[in-house]
Amino acid sequence: MNERKWKWLAIVVALLAGTMVLTGMTSLQGSTSDRATFESIIRDVAVLAESVHARGVQHLKEGTLAVNTSALRTQGTAELNRLFTPDLASKLAESWVNRNLDPTSIAASNLVGYGVTQVDFRSISVDNSKAVITADVHKYLVEVIEQDGRSFNRRLDGVSRYQLTLVKSGGSWKVSQLEKTPDLDASTITVTPAE
């Protein structure tokens, strides 16, 4: 192979390597304060349903669920409306709020803990009053399970990829579209004896 061909080969290899590096990189736009706002919204979105359910469970333990169900529903709906546009909030109300306050579901609940440990932005694209975001949300649930007459805490750690569209309305960002894809990874289940 002559020198010219070597040069061309080097150029092609360099271009390929550059493309690979670029496509592997995350594309993040938006101001630092916007990014902080987006992360806060995503963290709240990720555990809204669990927080509604957990409040119901707490009231059941205290014997005050029946008298507080309506208020809990109002609070949950208000949270939805704070985070989502009205049409999406309305669409999600049944599965995120009402269903998680169902007395049968609460009575059978084994949820004792939940939270978001990390949010990794994969891409953020901001265009004036619209933002399109992809983020990996690291989340956990802790539930009590019974095995052989003993109680254990089962902790499930998972990563869901969130694809969100947010719109700025009245100075605040609200989610207008949301798609979640949980990883369903069984390797992240840990079981420990309950205290």
Add this chain to the structure above:
Amino acid sequence: MGFRSTLRRAPFGLAASLILVAMAATVSGPAFAGTYDGTAAANDADKYATNGNSAYWTYTTDCTNFVSQALRAGGWTFSSFGANLTSPSAWYYDNNGTTWTTWDDVNSNTWSVAKMLYSFTVLDSSPVRGKVIATYPGTTSTAYPSGVSKGDLMFYDWDGDAVVNHVSIVAGSGTDPNGGDIGTLVDQHTKNRFHAIWSLETYNTDKYTTTIYVTHLNTNI
């Protein structure tokens, strides 16, 4: 005696027969093209649950493509073969004359997109190939949803926005080899799983917003 000769000798008899066949088809309701064997579909799903079938293209998000292959193995006939790929009433995989996977393979959106397969199954196929018999929250502890057979489908809406995001196929019942749960089991792709508990409750950190559509498939298709 050739067919043309038969036509010349008995034109009126043949015409009458054709009319009778057409009338029979009209009065007997929808014309079924074949039979769906759920056990055969489940066997195919078991076979390829953890390894892809090289006769088909594999997608990064492969759940629906995997289930469609099993439905095909169970006897689902192609619908509107060669029609526009986005047609909601078309369901097919076209390997363009080869029996192996090549760059020119194409498939309808209903073959590889969960929400499109869902619509095709319960709404856009003719006659419709299945129906939703129950919905469950993702937190359900129900071990055996009633009315479910091998080869039936579970559609999952992770976000609770009434748009299907994922599908698995019923493989039987027993113990989930990973989670240890006992009940109806499914096979699935994307996160490849063999005999997972049908609700995926053990694995799903988004279960508090998930809705599951239990879909029973018709034997006559």
